[in-house]
Amino acid sequence: MENFDFYNPVKILFGKGKIAELGKHIQKDAKILVTYGGGSIKKNGVYDQVMAALKGHKIVEFGGIEPNPHFETLMKAVEIVRNENIDFILAVGGGSVIDGTKFISAAAYFEGDEWDILAKRAPIAKAVDLGAVITLAATGSEMNSAGVVTKAATQEKLSFGSPLLFPKFSVLDPETTYSLPMRQITNGIVDAFVHVMEQYLTYNVNSPVQDRFAEGILLTLLEEGPKAIAAETPDYENRANLMWAATMALNGLIAMGVKSDWSTHMIGHELTAFHGIDHAVTLAIVLPGLLTKLKEQRGEKLLQYAERVWNITEGTDDERKTLAIQKTEEFFQSVGIKTRLGDHNVGQDSIDTISKRFIERGYVGMLPDVATSDVAGILESRL
Amino acid sequence: MENFDFYNPVKILFGKGKIAELGKHIQKDAKILVTYGGGSIKKNGVYDQVMAALKGHKIVEFGGIEPNPHFETLMKAVEIVRNENIDFILAVGGGSVIDGTKFISAAAYFEGDEWDILAKRAPIAKAVDLGAVITLAATGSEMNSAGVVTKAATQEKLSFGSPLLFPKFSVLDPETTYSLPMRQITNGIVDAFVHVMEQYLTYNVNSPVQDRFAEGILLTLLEEGPKAIAAETPDYENRANLMWAATMALNGLIAMGVKSDWSTHMIGHELTAFHGIDHAVTLAIVLPGLLTKLKEQRGEKLLQYAERVWNITEGTDDERKTLAIQKTEEFFQSVGIKTRLGDHNVGQDSIDTISKRFIERGYVGMLPDVATSDVAGILESRL
Numbered sequence: 001m002e003n004f005d006f007y008n009p010v011k012i013l014f015g016k017g018k019i020a021e022l023g024k025h026i027q028k029d030a031k032i033l034v035t036y037g038g039g040s041i042k043k044n045g046v047y048d049q050v051m052a053a054l055k056g057h058k059i060v061e062f063g064g065i066e067p068n069p070h071f072e073t074l075m076k077a078v079e080i081v082r083n084e085n086i087d088f089i090l091a092v093g094g095g096s097v098i099d100g101t102k103f104i105s106a107a108a109y110f111e112g113d114e115w116d117i118l119a120k121r122a123p124i125a126k127a128v129d130l131g132a133v134i135t136l137a138a139t140g141s142e143m144n145s146a147g148v149v150t151k152a153a154t155q156e157k158l159s160f161g162s163p164l165l166f167p168k169f170s171v172l173d174p175e176t177t178y179s180l181p182m183r184q185i186t187n188g189i190v191d192a193f194v195h196v197m198e199q200y201l202t203y204n205v206n207s208p209v210q211d212r213f214a215e216g217i218l219l220t221l222l223e224e225g226p227k228a229i230a231a232e233t234p235d236y237e238n239r240a241n242l243m244w245a246a247t248m249a250l251n252g253l254i255a256m257g258v259k260s261d262w263s264t265h266m267i268g269h270e271l272t273a274f275h276g277i278d279h280a281v282t283l284a285i286v287l288p289g290l291l292t293k294l295k296e297q298r299g300e301k302l303l304q305y306a307e308r309v310w311n312i313t314e315g316t317d318d319e320r321k322t323l324a325i326q327k328t329e330e331f332f333q334s335v336g337i338k339t340r341l342g343d344h345n346v347g348q349d350s351i352d353t354i355s356k357r358f359i360e361r362g363y364v365g366m367l368p369d370v371a372t373s374d375v376a377g378i379l380e381s382r383l
Numbered sequence: 384m385e386n387f388d389f390y391n392p393v394k395i396l397f398g399k400g401k402i403a404e405l406g407k408h409i410q411k412d413a414k415i416l417v418t419y420g421g422g423s424i425k426k427n428g429v430y431d432q433v434m435a436a437l438k439g440h441k442i443v444e445f446g447g448i449e450p451n452p453h454f455e456t457l458m459k460a461v462e463i464v465r466n467e468n469i470d471f472i473l474a475v476g477g478g479s480v481i482d483g484t485k486f487i488s489a490a491a492y493f494e495g496d497e498w499d500i501l502a503k504r505a506p507i508a509k510a511v512d513l514g515a516v517i518t519l520a521a522t523g524s525e526m527n528s529a530g531v532v533t534k535a536a537t538q539e540k541l542s543f544g545s546p547l548l549f550p551k552f553s554v555l556d557p558e559t560t561y562s563l564p565m566r567q568i569t570n571g572i573v574d575a576f577v578h579v580m581e582q583y584l585t586y587n588v589n590s591p592v593q594d595r596f597a598e599g600i601l602l603t604l605l606e607e608g609p610k611a612i613a614a615e616t617p618d619y620e621n622r623a624n625l626m627w628a629a630t631m632a633l634n635g636l637i638a639m640g641v642k643s644d645w646s647t648h649m650i651g652h653e654l655t656a657f658h659g660i661d662h663a664v665t666l667a668i669v670l671p672g673l674l675t676k677l678k679e680q681r682g683e684k685l686l687q688y689a690e691r692v693w694n695i696t697e698g699t700d701d702e703r704k705t706l707a708i709q710k711t712e713e714f715f716q717s718v719g720i721k722t723r724l725g726d727h728n729v730g731q732d733s734i735d736t737i738s739k740r741f742i743e744r745g746y747v748g749m750l751p752d753v754a755t756s757d758v759a760g761i762l763e764s765r766l
Contacts, residue, residue, distance in 0.1 A: 001623045003398025008391070014640065015386025206620040208603040209627050216595025223591065237589040240384045244592050244640070253636075257397065257627070 001207045001257035008252055010143045011169040014244070016236065018171050019049040019133055022090075023057070025169045026131065030087040031058040033080060035101045037065050037093045044179035046135055050092055060084050065093070068272055068279065069100030071115060071151045074107070081108040081128060089130040091167075094184070095139025095191075098132045099147030102165040105130045118149055118158040127164040135176040137243035138188030138280070140195060140250025142170035150273060157269040172247065174239035182229065185242075186335040187280035189225040192246035193218060193331075194264055194283040201291065202259040202367060204300045214254045215308050220245045222309070225335055263365030264290050267375055270354040277344050284332035284339045289381040290370065291325045297369045341382050351379040384590045384640035391635055393526045394552040397627070399619065401554050402432040402516055405473075406440070408552045409514065413470040414441040416463060418484045420448050420476045427562035429518055433475055443467050448476065451655055451662065452483030454498060454534045457490070464491040464511060472513045474550075477567070478522025478574075481515045482530030485548045488513045501532055501541040510547040518559040520626035521571030521663070523578060523633025525553035533656060540652040555630065557622035565612065568625075569718040570663035572608040575629035576601060576714075577647055577666040584674065585642040585750060587683045597637045598691050603628045605692070608718055646748030647673050650758055653737040660727050667715035667722045672764040673753065674708045680752045724765050734762040 013021055026032065032054060041047040051059070062077045080086065081104060091101035107114040109126040116122040134142045141147060146161030177185065200214035224241045231238060248254070267290075268282030277285075295302065299321060306312040306324035315323065332339050341347070355376035364370045370378075396404055409415065415437060424430040434442070445460040463469065464487060474484035490497040492509040499505040517525045524530060529544030560568065583597035607624045614621060631637070650673075651665030660668075678685065682704060689695040689707035698706065715722050724730070738759035747753045753761075 001398075001620060001627070003401065004395075006395040006397065007393075010390075012387075012389040012639075014389065015384075018386065206624065208606065208624055209599060209631055212599025212602060213596050216592060216599055219595060220591040237384060240640075241589065241591055244384070248592055256395075257623075 001205055001210075002259070004256045006252060006256050007163065008143065008166065010166050010251070012143065012172060012247070013169060014172045015240070016173055016175050018173050019046070019176075020053050022050070022131065022133065022169065022171055023053045023055070026054075026057065026088050026090070028056070031060070031085060033060045033062055033077070033084070033086040033089045033104075035062045035065060035077060035089060035091050035093070035097055035104065037063070037067075037097050039063055040179070041092055041135060044176070046092060046133065046176050050090070050133055054090075060086065065097045065100040067096045068148070068150045068157060069096045069103070071103075071118070071149050072153065074100050074103050074149065075114065077104045078107045078114065086128060089128055091130065091132045092135065094134065094136030095141045098134070098141040098167070099139070099149065101130055101132070102141070102145075102147040103149050103160065104128070106160065106162060106165060115151065117160050118151075119156075121160065124162040124164055127162065130165070130167050132167045132170040133176070134170060134172055134243075136180060136184055136188055137177060137239070137246035138191040140192070140247055142167060142172065143247050143251035148269070155273040157273040172243050174236055174243050177239050177243065178234040183278075183336070185228050186225070186337060187278050188246060189221055189228070189242065189335055190284050190332055190337055191280040192249040193221050194280070194287055195249040196254065197287060198262050198264060199255045199258060199260045201301050201305055202261050202298060204304070205258055207258050210254050210256060210258050211304070213248070215305075217245050217249050217254070218309050222331065225331075229335055259367060261365045261367050261370070263367070263370040266364050267354070267378065270357060271346065274350060274353065275344060275346055277346075281337055281344070284329070284337045285341060285344075285382050286378065288325050288329040288339065289378040291328070292381065293374060293378050294369055295321050295325075339382075341379065347383070348380070351376055354379065384588055384593075385642070387639045389635060389639050390546065391526065391549065393549050393634070395526065395555060395630070396552060397555045398623070399556055399558050401556050402429070402559075403436050405433070405514065405516065405552065405554055406436045406438070409437075409440065409471050409473070411439070414443070414468060416443050416445055416460065416467070416469040416472045416487075418445045418448060418460060418472060418474050418476070418480055418487065420446070420450075420480050422446055423562070424475055424518060427559070429475060429516065429559050433473070433516055437473075443469065448480045448483040450479045451531070451533045451540060452479045452486070454486075454501070454532050455536065457483050457486050457532065458497065460487045461490045461497065469511060472511055474513060474515045475518065477517065477519030478524045481517070481524040481550070482522070482532065484513055484515070485524070485528075485530040486532050486543065487511070489543065489545060489548060498534065500543050501534075502539075504543065507545040507547055510545065513548070513550050515550045515553040516559070517553060517555055517626075519563060519567055519571055520560060520622070520629035521574040523575070523630055525550060525555065526630050526634035531652065538656045540656040555626050557619055557626050560622050560626065561617040566661075566719070568611050569608070569720060570661050571629060572604055572611070572625065572718055573667050573715055573720055574663040575625075575632040576604050577663070577670055578632040579637065580670060581645050581647060582638045582641060582643045584684050584688055585644050585681060587687070588641055590641050593637050593639060593641050594687070596631070600628050600632050600637070601692050605714065608714075612718055642750060644748045644750050644753070646750070646753040649747050650737070650761065653740060654729065657733060657736065658727060658729055660729075664720055664727070667712070667720045668724060668727075668765050669761065671708050671712040671722065672761040674711070675764065676757060676761050677752055678704050678708075722765075724762065730766070731763070734759055737762065
């Protein structure tokens with residue numbers, strides 16, 4: 001196991017009815033900016049629950065944060081925070097709203113060009129306190145200190161983070177997910193699954209606790225995902241388990257002391273930036289190609305994954321690795337995701353553009369086994 | 384899954400050489416009380432590493448905190464904190480030193496009879512900031528906000544806790560455990576194992592993530608424990624995995640949303656209070672008797688445990704449950720623990736005294752399936 005520092009001070013308020021408690025976690029005299037997305041929270045009752053819980057507080061609202069939140073949109077909220085002397089920002093929504101809110105929080109006190117927070121990973125010295133009410137189990141943003149923002153003008157999708165951007169609290173009420181379209185549920189399942197894979201399916205560093213935690217999340221997603229799809233009406237326990245699995249998938253814990261990658265995300269981000277493909281769908285497209293390319297280098301972990309997650313114990317090493325990758329892709333397909341670039345009208349032209357961008361940038365993920373020159377081949381294998 | 388709140392802001396600094404970093408996690412102008420136990424840290428180099436890391440700070444020392452730390456001893460340190468205007472307390476040692484230090488931290492500002500913090504669970508309004516350098520993987524105290532203290536005068540061993548008592552940071556350097564006697568290593572393994580069992584081996588509430596995390600820790604302890612005993616010289620990876628497993632066993636995470644018990648600990652505490660038996664040994668004595676008594680009520684979880692942890696898949700329900708309990712006890716014995724009361728010269732007289740104490744107290748653990756009237760029978764089955 002490698003040395004590590006772990007710190008995660010997010011207070012989690014988990015369960016049905018928990019939105020009602022959020023008021024007591026924000027200072028009484030705080031002026032609050034409530035951020036949200038396209039307005040679904042006004043239809044499903046979450047907005048009303050939040051406003052009831054915040055009764056007595058001064059509130060300003062900022063709606064319209066889009067999926068893969070745009071720098072341009074978020075800067076409008078930054079102006080509001082500055083002009084209205086906002087003390088606390090409450091994100092109500094999925095990962096995009098929370099990621100966007102983290103950026104608003106970081107940019108509000110930032111001196112200089114706010115895009116540098118993303119483009120240059122400029123350090124954040126001060127941030128507005130923030131909290132979250134999640135309405136979708138997927139990104140883990142509710143329990144970490146990072147986010148991803150897209151500049152629409154240049155089609156760049158970049159990440160940022162700071163310990164100052166941990167939410168003070170996050171409310172995880174599984175009932176908030178009941179009104180979601182199934183496409184968002186399945187995207188969330190695949191997103192969480194690939195988050196785990198980025199941290200787990202790399203190299204063995206003798207980390208049995210972390211490995212088993214990762215495998216435990218994967219097995220839970222494999223069990224609970226199909227149940228969510230099959231259910232005629234949402235089942236509380238099912239949605240609760242998916243929600244907790246997604247949060248645990250990216251709160252930093254399973255990454256401690258191990259080698260993380262994030263190449264699949266980096267390549268996927270480009271497919272979203274250029275083609276608007278759902279984030280989770282891009283991951284489901286890229287991951288099978290990436291793992292196939294790395295079948296030798298990551299063989300030890302692939303065999304462990306095959307046995308412990310898929311119960312594959314027969315066949316040669318190569319057969320077991322191949323079958324595990326195949327089953328992973330079949331799982332993505334079984335929840336309704338189209339896993340080929342061709343399904344999304346992405347062709348060789350786009351691969352060339354994306355490959356060029358990586359070669360210019362000079363890196364892909366966090367491990368040397370995926371070179372910028374590999375990106376084209378990985379994507380071509382997914383046409 | 385049940386509703387829950389989770390909050391754990393302890394910063395973990397994990398790995399070899401990490402003691403050197405602790406200075407930067409304490410304010411420069413803080414006056415520090417360094418607490419420790421019997422002085423083994425002065426022989427194994429940990430004391431010197433800590434002092435080097437604290438260079439430049441004003442330091443006061445308080446050594447001599449005994450295993451199962453005594454209220455009477457700790458109150459002497461409380462006087463020092465009050466008289467010397469201590470700003471920060473750094474515990475250097477195992478669970479007893481950290482638990483004792485939490486009590487010192489809580490008692491220093493407490494108005495009234497400090498014993499009420501334990502006897503009446505009196506609320507703690509203010510506490511001295513504390514940190515920890517652990518030298519033994521066992522109790523999990525380094526990443527939680529609770530402790531256990533014994534009043535020598537009355538042979539009472541009671542617990543306390545407050546969110547104010549989370550360490551600000553804890554240094555987990557596996558190399559600090561190299562000089563420990565094997566008895567302390569094996570005690571730590573059994574202690575961590577039973578911590579997990581108290582939170583896991585109860586009732587099914589549909590919590591697959593928590594269950595698999597618990598099982599992952601148990602499997603790790605089963606694999607790594609025997610390796611620690613067999614090793615001629617300490618192996619870093621082995622000690623690191625045991626240390627992380629023990630911390631994860633009791634940092635609150637696996638308890639979220641599930642039904643915890645703690646009866647085994649409550650009964651075990653009395654064996655320590657009256658007979659001075661090592662904490663972990665008391666747990667290894669009590670647990671097999673408790674699980675046998677609850678074979679029906681906790682049958683569902685026992686069968687899951689049998690299958691997932693011990694790979695027991697053959698036989699009737701009763702045979703599988705019995706075998707799982709038997710294998711658990713054999714594991715404790717295999718690491719050198721004597722699991723019968725008779726091995727420790729505890730007889731019926733003592734059982735009567737302990738049983739009476741529980742009947743007077745009116746409760747055992749946190750679940751109704753262990754009544755005060757059950758304690759005698761459970762202990763008699765362990766004679």
